[in-house]
Amino acid sequence: MQLPRVGVAVLLLREGKLLLGQRVGTHGAGTWAPPGGYLEFGESLEVCARREVLEETGLIIGELRDGPYTNTLFEAEGKHSVTLFLLADCPESLGQPKRREPEKCIGWSWHDWAQLPEPLFATLAQLKESGFIPK
Secondary structure, three states, X not given: OOOOEEEEEEEEEEOOEEEEEEEOOXXXXXXXXXXXXXXXXXXXXXXXXXXXXXXXXXXXXXXXXEEEEEEEEEOOOOEEEEEEEEEEEOOHHHOOOOOOOOOOEXXXXXXXXXXXXXXXXXXXXXXXXXXXXOO
């Protein structure tokens, strides 16, 4: 029996813009998504969020805020995930994101929520369609 996995995605905000990377080499290849990954056994959401952001971007983030969640079925890939979104401010003093996992991400860039690049990763597309606006 397959079970859903718990994903953690971090909406990093800088001057009103959201950090997104274009996925490669994994499900959702070619789509745009925030840093994130799967929650590991025994891990808190905050630890997972900080670990994923550091692994993927090299950024060490500060305070995290709870955000919404999505429940996404990836039928073509046979995957199901519940993604918990957390938010964090990412001032320029934290530095610039680096592409630390080139096999998973083409690169990082900042985007206005009203003009996000397409196509969006399914969890982020669901979040946007819900009417949520990150603050």
